[in-house]
Amino acid sequence: MILDAKIPEGPIEKKWTSFKNNAKLISPANKRKFKVIVVGTGLAGASASATLAELGYEVETFCFHDSPRRAHSIAAQGGINAAKNYQNDGDSIWRLFYDTVKGGDFRAREANVYRLAEVSGSIIDECVSQGVPFAREYGGELANRSFGGAQVSRTFYAKGQTGQQLLLGAYSAISAQIGLGRVKMHENSEMLDLVLVDGHAKGIVTRNLLTGEISTHAADTVLLCTGGYSNVYYLSTNARGSNVTATWRAYKRGAGFANPCYTQIHPTCIPVAGDYQSKLTLMSESLRNDGRVWVPKAKGDTRAPQEIPEEERDYYLERKYPSYGNLAPRDIASRSAKEVCDEGRGVGPGGLGVYLDLTGAIKRLGEKTIRERYGNLFEMYQNITGENAYERPMRIYPAVHYTMGGLWVDYNLMSNIPGLHVLGEANFSDHGANRLGASALMQGLADGYFVIPYTLGEYLSTQFGKKVSTDMPEFKKTEEEVRARVEKLLAVKGNVPVDEFHRQLGLIIWDECGMARSEAGLKKAIVDIRALRERFWKEVAIPGEGAELNQSLERAGRVADFLEFGELMCIDALTREESCGGHFRVEHQTPEGEALRNDDKFAEVYAWMFQGEGNAPDLVREPLHYEAVHLATRSYK
Amino acid sequence: MSTMHFHLRLWKQKSKESEGDFVEIDAKEIPSECSFLEMLDIVNNRLTIEGKEPVAFESDCREGICGTCSMVINGIPQGPGRGAACQVYMRKFENGQTITVEPYRVDAFPIVKDLVVNRSAYDRIIRSGGFISEHTGGAPDASTTLIAKPVADAAMDAAACIGCGACAAACPNSSPMLFVGAKVTHLGLLPQGQAERKSRARNMVRTMQEEGFGNCSNYYACEAVCPANVPASVIAMLNREYIRGEMSEAVGAID
Numbered sequence: 001m002i003l004d005a006k007i008p009e010g011p012i013e014k015k016w017t018s019f020k021n022n023a024k025l026i027s028p029a030n031k032r033k034f035k036v037i038v039v040g041t042g043l044a045g046a047s048a049s050a051t052l053a054e055l056g057y058e059v060e061t062f063c064f065h066d067s068p069r070r071a072h073s074i075a076a077q078g079g080i081n082a083a084k085n086y087q088n089d090g091d092s093i094w095r096l097f098y099d100t101v102k103g104g105d106f107r108a109r110e111a112n113v114y115r116l117a118e119v120s121g122s123i124i125d126e127c128v129s130q131g132v133p134f135a136r137e138y139g140g141e142l143a144n145r146s147f148g149g150a151q152v153s154r155t156f157y158a159k160g161q162t163g164q165q166l167l168l169g170a171y172s173a174i175s176a177q178i179g180l181g182r183v184k185m186h187e188n189s190e191m192l193d194l195v196l197v198d199g200h201a202k203g204i205v206t207r208n209l210l211t212g213e214i215s216t217h218a219a220d221t222v223l224l225c226t227g228g229y230s231n232v233y234y235l236s237t238n239a240r241g242s243n244v245t246a247t248w249r250a251y252k253r254g255a256g257f258a259n260p261c262y263t264q265i266h267p268t269c270i271p272v273a274g275d276y277q278s279k280l281t282l283m284s285e286s287l288r289n290d291g292r293v294w295v296p297k298a299k300g301d302t303r304a305p306q307e308i309p310e311e312e313r314d315y316y317l318e319r320k321y322p323s324y325g326n327l328a329p330r331d332i333a334s335r336s337a338k339e340v341c342d343e344g345r346g347v348g349p350g351g352l353g354v355y356l357d358l359t360g361a362i363k364r365l366g367e368k369t370i371r372e373r374y375g376n377l378f379e380m381y382q383n384i385t386g387e388n389a390y391e392r393p394m395r396i397y398p399a400v401h402y403t404m405g406g407l408w409v410d411y412n413l414m415s416n417i418p419g420l421h422v423l424g425e426a427n428f429s430d431h432g433a434n435r436l437g438a439s440a441l442m443q444g445l446a447d448g449y450f451v452i453p454y455t456l457g458e459y460l461s462t463q464f465g466k467k468v469s470t471d472m473p474e475f476k477k478t479e480e481e482v483r484a485r486v487e488k489l490l491a492v493k494g495n496v497p498v499d500e501f502h503r504q505l506g507l508i509i510w511d512e513c514g515m516a517r518s519e520a521g522l523k524k525a526i527v528d529i530r531a532l533r534e535r536f537w538k539e540v541a542i543p544g545e546g547a548e549l550n551q552s553l554e555r556a557g558r559v560a561d562f563l564e565f566g567e568l569m570c571i572d573a574l575t576r577e578e579s580c581g582g583h584f585r586v587e588h589q590t591p592e593g594e595a596l597r598n599d600d601k602f603a604e605v606y607a608w609m610f611q612g613e614g615n616a617p618d619l620v621r622e623p624l625h626y627e628a629v630h631l632a633t634r635s636y637k
Numbered sequence: 638m639s640t641m642h643f644h645l646r647l648w649k650q651k652s653k654e655s656e657g658d659f660v661e662i663d664a665k666e667i668p669s670e671c672s673f674l675e676m677l678d679i680v681n682n683r684l685t686i687e688g689k690e691p692v693a694f695e696s697d698c699r700e701g702i703c704g705t706c707s708m709v710i711n712g713i714p715q716g717p718g719r720g721a722a723c724q725v726y727m728r729k730f731e732n733g734q735t736i737t738v739e740p741y742r743v744d745a746f747p748i749v750k751d752l753v754v755n756r757s758a759y760d761r762i763i764r765s766g767g768f769i770s771e772h773t774g775g776a777p778d779a780s781t782t783l784i785a786k787p788v789a790d791a792a793m794d795a796a797a798c799i800g801c802g803a804c805a806a807a808c809p810n811s812s813p814m815l816f817v818g819a820k821v822t823h824l825g826l827l828p829q830g831q832a833e834r835k836s837r838a839r840n841m842v843r844t845m846q847e848e849g850f851g852n853c854s855n856y857y858a859c860e861a862v863c864p865a866n867v868p869a870s871v872i873a874m875l876n877r878e879y880i881r882g883e884m885s886e887a888v889g890a891i892d
Contacts, residue, residue, distance in 0.1 A: 131792075175763045543690045
């Protein structure tokens, strides 16, 4: 099998323009005839639904939440990047492109990233016109701040609630279309399988979470906008409901799963406090604009941070990476935190924490300014830890936050299953092995507002006269398979709560496929995951029935998929015998402990293909060609 | 880590049609550092091990921003203190305290099961006008619209609403006017929102009434419980906008 990325010819600056000039158009009269299913209503799903409906397509959108406004994009804090250069500080499309490719440790697809940078400016225009209340300067201009991995200020923000405001913008756009009858919205509907007709994605099977009703839905194409799989770690900054089920089910129907081992560990989260904990909370990276990260120079120093004099503190990011300092990219900042904690210099309970100190900034700028910039974060911190960060530095530690891997897509955002498009965090294409801060919001909205409306015609123009309906045997068969899986879960009747399996899976993956990975560890993890999976299917407890709201059943279905997916993640990490970005194999590091890539062997996308239950997956490689940027060792020194 | 004990009174109700009642549960050995929802997780997992059905409750982000939580803790929608129910921590309670947990009691939010209610009425209110009609691709450069900082800040304060429904749940009239006012204020303050200003307020308030919600009579309970700190002044703005919208239609003005 060959994966053709369908990258347009020509120099990188011209590819997207030349694509658009030659793209297949669908006339307004024909758009009405095509039905599009969108799964998920985060930034990618809501923006795609609204935009495709505006264009005249018939759109049906599904989300498992009670309202499209609840999708987890809402929790993004810091901001959204765009190459507007409003600050006159030397930014450009090229720089945003280059920073993103370099930030991704040269494992992203160049052409996709350039397009992302190219449309970034339009996203800001679009959002402002929807009424997104971005932060402003006194004269009324838009304000910007800096984020990790960049030396310019290109991040637009709305307090510490940028994701909320962007999502509510997209939600208002989809709401307008629902009101007009152009989007049919199905809330409380979880996608449990993908339906293929003659090898093309033509529909989905869903379970209504309130009634338990299982139903099928047909369309001309399916868009998965279902987010990432961070919750395979159990503890992550993702919402409790975020899951891998939709993309995993698509994988089991033949879609390639690309680079599943590329996960992002965010450096600034509130440390884990106990095993009762249900999730981790992020403290926005934007705090690193004004905050300084440090630990005591001496091991086991238990003094209160205020009592440790300046000369006995190690501002390790500033020391190791003088030119980027506290704004070093996420993977590097996380690894450095782990390093100092491994040395025994960590702070707080268990020694798993470092200080993020804004006391200097408070002195310099005044508490009022800091309160204005980060007030909600300080409040959140106090709520969770009971500590006042205006008086003493925050304690932070890395936590799983985002997943760069996802379903393989070509330049048109279509997977190797014809008709299956994948947008936002659910696909793999733009962030390589590490995502830069404020780029997830950019990618989700770019895919939905400005990419898929142009690329969808490439597929749909081949589908005239190929209507399918849910009466077809393919739909009935898939529906029966879904029913059988639900019954199978309910039939286990064990006595161990779902959360227990999820927590154990999380510990295995965090220990062996987290911030540091080794051959022996990954091999052990695979064995442990298999054993855990076996136990799950014998012992899981799911009280209640299928035909009602049953939250244990919902969670069990998701955890069952995580238990399969976790194994693939470890297989991918084991096969990628190099370190790059967030994927750090301890066998492959420089003498200074930095990630050591092996470009000769691994400048490739690894797409895994399902080969049936119990069989090893097939690996298909897509070579990455760097024409515009030179492969270089990433340096932030 | 120290642990605490609580006496819980949890609302159980199979469905909208069936009768509900409180069940009494002793929640023992709860870590004092855990959150309210983590305490409920522990209780639910214990029930599951005993072969009993856990109490259904909604939550998702667990950091106070998604608005999925919807419970009343000791009579307070979204619980005591600022923030949503997921931001309530057990250290705020007394050891041994009795805690009553029940669903929102609002006719327009029918009960689904236990603590879960259906808040889709809020989505329908937004769909009737809580947006700026524009289409992707038609926007001018973002820098062409200057918005003074105080205006942008006030719009942001209103836009911070998380759509959780606590305002209607706290109000003796079951009025969602803090929610409606937040959207009308957010969009009405901004230059982009001017074109539909009158029809927006008119349509949203009409939908709100059709859904069976009541009107504001100045109790300020909504402001007191709002997890997102939306100020009650948005209701004053809503009233002004609504009157303007209705008057405009009554006299046949072009809006």
